[in-house]
Amino acid sequence: MDIQLPSKAERHTLFGSVTPGSKTKPTQKHKMSDLQNKKNNFLFSLNQVGISNVKMPVNVHSMLPPTQQTTVATFTLTSSLPYNHKGTNMSRFTEQLEKYRQQGFTLDLPILRDFVRELSERLEQVDAKLEVEFPWFYERKGPFSGLTGLNHATARICISYSQEAGFTNDVTLICGITTLCPCSKEISEYSAHNQRGYVTMNVRLSNDYDEEQDWKAALLNAAESNASACIHPILKRPDEKMVTEQAYENPRFVEDMVRLVTADLYEIDWITSFTVECRNEESIHLHDAVALLTINK
């Protein structure tokens, strides 16, 4: 094949690009109009305005191995906006993220609290909120073989700051477990259906919480230690036999899961309130089974 192509500039013209016209508007920042900083009565104050779905590599400390890990986090950053401000200064949200990225952003709670307070100052607003979600990785050994592999759970941190009320620290962990149906076990001559369930624990941390306690590991343990069995990346046949028998010996409805996890979270003194949800991707249905419980201690 021998195709004679026009130059790249000619190709762009062919596909509709035009020469820039004469430009009259200022190019220097101080001469540009600043629409978003216009003050007037704009009718309503806003609860939240900012940016969402921002991806960034971050560092995470973990009590479970790997104890230092890098992962990709998705951020939402917002503040409120008074009725007399037309718009927020959007560029300052990403400027704040970039400042922390250059320092090697680690998602420790004290660092995130500094981030949110500084963000409110940078925005010249009375409050700010950070929500960040990331896959958190933890090693899991086969129960017989001891062979190690990596599992992950979805972790979320939400820090709110206001000059008036200070900080609230909410965290969420969503992890996979195995559940075996008690009803199916009871009524069947053989076997019982079982499935992958997802436990979502949404927790408010008290001021006593310190990073040594690692909320991620504690919430994972609350879910897994009450499940029919844990999820494993690598299982050899002796492992598989153990996991299968363990599930049969520990049947759980979604209701059982939520109540048992609730009891564990209730006993943790650095948790002030929480919601537990269990969702089973039923293997005998196309629909899921769900249960949810909220506790204010």
Ligand SMILES: Nc1nc2c(ncn2[C@@H]2O[C@H](COP(=O)(O)OP(=O)(O)OP(=O)(O)O)[C@@H](O)[C@H]2O)c(=O)[nH]1
């Ligand atoms: N408020 C607002 N800004 C938007 C919106 N859509 C885009 N922008 C952003 O406007 C930003 C520029 O505005 P500012 O952050 O106020 O920029 P600036 O005034 O040069 O920066 P400062 O001097 O820090 O105030 C860009 O980052 C755009 O992304 C919107 O819906 N609302």
